[in-house]
Amino acid sequence: MSRKCSRRPAGSIAIEALLLLAAAGLTACGGSAASEAVPQYTYEVVHTYPHDPLAFTEGLFYWNGFLYESAGQPGQSSVRKVRLETGEVVQKRDLPDEYFGEGIVQWKDKLVQLTYQTEVGFVCDFASFAVEREFHYPGEGWALTQDGKRLIMSDGTPQIRFWNPETLEETGRITVTDQGQPVKNVNELEWIKGEIYANIWMTDRIARIDPSSGKVTGWIDLTGLLAPQDRTPRTDVLNGIAYDERAGRLFVTGKYWPKLFEIRLVQRLE
Numbered sequence: 272m273s274r275k276c277s278r279r280p281a282g283s284i285a286i287e288a289l290l291l292l293a294a295a296g297l298t299a300c301g302g303s304a305a306s307e308a309v310p311q312y313t314y315e316v317v318h319t320y321p322h323d324p325l326a327f328t329e330g331l332f333y334w335n336g337f338l339y340e341s342a343g344q345p346g347q348s349s350v351r352k353v354r355l356e357t358g359e360v361v362q363k364r365d366l367p368d369e370y371f372g373e374g375i376v377q378w379k380d381k382l383v384q385l386t387y388q389t390e391v392g393f394v395c396d397f398a399s400f401a402v403e404r405e406f407h408y409p410g411e412g413w414a415l416t417q418d419g420k421r422l423i424m425s426d427g428t429p430q431i432r433f434w435n436p437e438t439l440e441e442t443g444r445i446t447v448t449d450q451g452q453p454v455k456n457v458n459e460l461e462w463i464k465g466e467i468y469a470n471i472w473m474t475d476r477i478a479r480i481d482p483s484s485g486k487v488t489g490w491i492d493l494t495g496l497l498a499p500q501d502r503t504p505r506t507d508v509l510n511g512i513a514y515d516e517r518a519g520r521l522f523v524t525g526k527y528w529p530k531l532f533e534i535r536l537v538q539r540l541e
């Protein structure tokens with residue numbers, strides 16, 4: 272229900288109806304009048320780059336000129352270092368067949384990786400990708416990012432966990448909510464200028480999340496980003512957000528997508 276309500280109202284009649292409901296102390300979501308409309312964003316494509324259409328993207332970040340990507344699926348999971356401009360995989364470590372690769376994050380000279388339902392994570396040497404140790408966590412592993420102090424982890428539920436980056440022990444949680452309603456399927460994450468960005472699985476949308484409250488502070492609609500002629504029966508959903516902090520570049524891609532995009536956000540004025 273919350274997703275329908277958070278969608279842009281269609282036309283002035285819907286807006287007038289919302290205003291009337293707000294005046295009556297209600298909203299169309301049934302919440303209080305304190306709920307405010309969440310800003311909506313669309314996008315402009317700045318650059319288009321090649322992306323490996325055989326990579327079932329589960330984790331993505333940018334560091335020092337390269338993309339780092341985790342690809343999932345049993346028997347096909349890997350961690351890759353990828354040249355942005357060409358999509359060339361310059362370094363790769365395959366996972367054992369029993370693991371479905373999920374989120375990755377850099378922490379100092381380590382790369383931390385989750386697996387989907389096996390409750391096992393790997394701490395790897397960042398330079399070589401060699402596994403140095405395993406660790407365990409309860410529940411599913413979906414995505415990782417970090418804010419400079421904590422690792423930030425999603426598990427497919429509305430909850431986002433915070434971990435001590437050295438011990439990998441949980442230090443807290445938030446529940447992602449959109450105008451009071453929990454948001455399910457929180458997937459690939461990226462820390463961007465004090466906010467958590469999260470792909471919502473099986474949608475073309477990215478939520479901007481306040482890391483202290485879990486509240487969604489904006490919705491980014493990427494509908495139409497991958498053109499119909501670039502899709503095959505295999506092409507899967509949007510997933511993968513990376514941010515080049517130094518240059519302020521935002522990158523997104525999807526599972527088995529042949530392209531990766533640098534995009535610029537555009538706020539909808541309606």
Ligand SMILES: [Ca+2]
Nearest residue numbers: 331460461512
């Ligand atoms: Ca990411």
